[in-house]
Amino acid sequence: MDIAAISGSINTVGYGISVIGAGIGVGIIFGLGMQAIARQPEARGPLQTNIYLGMALVEALAILGFVLAFAVN
Amino acid sequence: MSADVRILAAEPGCHLFGDNGCGFQAPTIKMFFPEPWFDGIPGSAGIDLYLVLLLVAVGAVLLLWSWFSKKLSLVPGRRQSVGEMLILFIRDNITRPTMGAKGDSFIPFLTAVFTLILAMNFTGLIPGMIPVNSNLAFTAMFALTIYVMTIVIGVRNQGGWGYFSNQLFPPGMPKIFYIIVTPIELLSVFLIRPATHALRLFATMFAGSLLLAVFAYGGWYMLNLTAEPMLAAVSVLFSGAALIGYVLFFLFEILIMLIQAFVFTLLASLYISQSLEAAH
Numbered sequence: 001m002d003i004a005a006i007s008g009s010i011n012t013v014g015y016g017i018s019v020i021g022a023g024i025g026v027g028i029i030f031g032l033g034m035q036a037i038a039r040q041p042e043a044r045g046p047l048q049t050n051i052y053l054g055m056a057l058v059e060a061l062a063i064l065g066f067v068l069a070f071a072v073n
Numbered sequence: 074m075s076a077d078v079r080i081l082a083a084e085p086g087c088h089l090f091g092d093n094g095c096g097f098q099a100p101t102i103k104m105f106f107p108e109p110w111f112d113g114i115p116g117s118a119g120i121d122l123y124l125v126l127l128l129v130a131v132g133a134v135l136l137l138w139s140w141f142s143k144k145l146s147l148v149p150g151r152r153q154s155v156g157e158m159l160i161l162f163i164r165d166n167i168t169r170p171t172m173g174a175k176g177d178s179f180i181p182f183l184t185a186v187f188t189l190i191l192a193m194n195f196t197g198l199i200p201g202m203i204p205v206n207s208n209l210a211f212t213a214m215f216a217l218t219i220y221v222m223t224i225v226i227g228v229r230n231q232g233g234w235g236y237f238s239n240q241l242f243p244p245g246m247p248k249i250f251y252i253i254v255t256p257i258e259l260l261s262v263f264l265i266r267p268a269t270h271a272l273r274l275f276a277t278m279f280a281g282s283l284l285l286a287v288f289a290y291g292g293w294y295m296l297n298l299t300a301e302p303m304l305a306a307v308s309v310l311f312s313g314a315a316l317i318g319y320v321l322f323f324l325f326e327i328l329i330m331l332i333q334a335f336v337f338t339l340l341a342s343l344y345i346s347q348s349l350e351a352a353h
Contacts, residue, residue: 045169049171053343056266056340057261063273
């Protein structure tokens with residue numbers, strides 16, 4: 001008798017794990033970005049650009065996790 | 074077990090508290106692979122729902138912009154000023170912060186990209202339809218166009234070797250760091266950047282419409298008016314909760330579609346700006 005058997009796809013669990021890091025990273029990026037804009041509102045343009053660039057880099061991991069969850073059987 | 078469930082779910086009238094005892098069949102990714110109506114073209118998935126939705130989206134964008142730009146005048150009327158507002162939005166929020174005044178020549182292109190992506194996302198709001206961008210092929214073509222554009226513009230503005238060396242060997246750091254930085258930059262700029270540019274839009278549209286489908290299927294599954302009166306009342310309650318969830322997530326999905334179209338255009342503008350001039 002299996003005590004802890006998992007049936008179905010565990011890829012979703014992998015996706016959930018891959019999202020943890022990206023979630024923390026995106027949170028830090030936007031949080032500190034908002035703080036920077038609040039401290040220096042006139043620098044909004046370049047700050048916003050860098051926020052989105054950082055988000056694009058960090059979110060890549062979560063997106064790779066999403067794709068691999070469907071691609072790997 | 075699972076095969077039995079699939080057979081039962083295929084029968085009509087599979088509801089909660091039903092007497093045939095079939096379970097809830099969640100929507101699968103099969104909903105993103107519609108059956109092609111005409112399947113004879115080599116190297117293609119055939120003519121299916123996506124092509125029709127794409128034509129609808131393109132037609133809507135063409136109609137919208139030809140309507141905006143009809144009878145243009147120096148003092149804009151109401152219709153023209155709405156169109157100009159959209160262009161000013163692209164200029165003030167996307168091209169000016171990333172490229173500065175040099176990017177003004179990209180405003181028409183980026184406005185077209187923004188409105189087309191928005192229309193291709195909004196086809197998912199038609200009941201029973203799917204967003205065109207929930208198919209990777211369409212977003213990949215957008216990202217590939219931007220990718221080729223960034224390389225061509227970069228080579229044109231910084232010279233063939235200049236562009237690649239600026240990307241791979243970012244100036245202003247000790248030479249020894251290039252051992253670590255160059256492979257990372259190579260991977261990130263020329264492989265991960267275009268891939269995630271396409272996949273971000275695809276993944277959010279895919280997951281969003283799957284989420285809406287779960288609420289729609291679940292609401293329909295839980296509605297069972299033929300059960301005993303007490304259970305029927307409970308099923309109506311459950312189904313109503315699913316309907317509220319569907320409406321809330323529908324509104325949320327509209328927001329996501331707007332944000333993703335904006336982010337895609339902003340990142341496109343950002344990538345083009347890095348080709349226009351070297352990072353400093």
